[in-house]
Amino acid sequence: MGYVKGNAIAGHRFDSLDALRAHLAHWMREIADCRTHGTTGEPPLQRFERDERQRLKPAASKAPFLQVRELVRRVHTDACIEVDTNRYSVPWRLIGESVTVIVSDAVVRVLHAGREVASHAQSAARRVSVIDRSHLIGIVGAHLVGTTWLPRTAALPVANDMPAQLLRPLAEYEAALGGSW
Incomplete structure (x- = not known):
């Protein structure tokens, strides 16, 4: 990262992210990959073509990592x-x-x-x-959700963890309150 920041980006101004990306693509292709590397003594592109390209295998059928x-x-x-x-x-x-x-x-x-x-x-x-x-049956006004209306008198399904006597049709609550939604 330090090499990229100091040599590709430092001293430059970019009008957009696309301009930065275009500059970096050019810099990698024309400068970084072609220069003689200080450790290996050869250009990275030349080393890649000679030693690494033929060892690469396609991975089209696998995701690059578990997402x-x-x-x-x-x-x-x-x-x-x-x-x-x-x-x-x-x-x-x-x-x-x-x-x-x-x-x-x-x-x-x-x-x-x-x-x-x-x-x-x-x-x-x-x-x-x-x-x-x-998921919403049991919430007051749930019959209004979406494009299809639930009948107001329909009994709520019995949940596995809730006694049946605690589940009532919404119409009973509306009648108790003296109105409807």
Whole structure:
């Protein structure tokens, strides 16, 4: 890095990142690869062509490195976590909890207490919400999410870890409050 900073960049000004990249490409091709190296006594390009090029093997079928990220996120009040400016839904019962997020192979996996609780295809777009509507059933107003409406009288599914008597149709809550959304 010191060689590049002191010999390729020092004393130059660049109007843009593209201008810097073009300058560095020219500098590497015409100057750095052609000069006599102080340690080997020969130009790096000549040594590469003679000793290294024929030993290289194609690696087209393999990724250059394992591309996996592990993150910790807190579930927001809308039952979503944020990853790379996008929002991904998780089951609403995890609101306020910390979850582990594994991003690999274009998949966003969400784990809570070591168990996978959600999985979404990673969005290539930015600032979008990727919502599994079943994650939101149980939140007041969840029937309004997305383009298809849930019936207000539909009973909520029974969760594995919650007694059935605690789950009620949203219409019961609306009736108790004297109105609707």
